[in-house]
Amino acid sequence: MSFSLDTPSVQTLKAEARALREDRARSGHPLSHSAALEAVAHAHGYRDWNTARAALPERISPPFQVGQRVRGTYLSQPYKGMLLGVQVMSDMQHYQLTILFDEPVNVTPNFMFAAHRQRVIGTVDIRGVSPAVRGDGTPQLVVERA
Incomplete structure (x- = not known):
């Protein structure tokens, strides 16, 4: 399985869910962590968080880095x-x-x-x-x- 650099990683989706949760808490409409993960998964086109988690890589590292x-x-x-x-x-x-x-x-x-x-x-x-x-x-x- 290959991924392009614009494929989000699990960490990216988790960070989005954390930001969504914090944003909703500031606006007075708190959201649970699992609900935030589900919402982010849906926003990226996945059926649910478990499907997104299984489909995405843990981390995407570029194939080339300075100093390599x-x-x-x-x-x-x-x-x-x-x-x-x-x-x-x-x-x-x-x-x-x-x-x-x-x-x-x-x-x-x-x-x-x-x-x-x-x-x-x-x-x-x-x-x-x-x-x-x-x-x-x-x-x-x-x-x-x-």
Whole structure:
């Protein structure tokens, strides 16, 4: 089962229920904790709290985080490095990553001329594969946890 970043977690729904309960108490119409959980579950399209609880993940963690060690290929050259920057794109399914390679990578197809890169910025999907491809159909950037 997969979840997008806009899928709420159990903690998110519990926090919403707590806020609803506090808001109702301030307005003079107290609500029990279980009734607040049921109301939040209904608001998110679930039949009841138990259905929501069973369907949602405990926590959703992003696949990439600043400081994370990564490895993969950049322009078909293997690398190891660290993520310096992570930005979620507007579609919530892609990330713009800034990677600092441990060792510079030669990005030229032939070795008569060398062009080394040590820091690159690339866009990848939630699996760590770039939607941009090279002429031979391989992804420009592949990122995985080291």
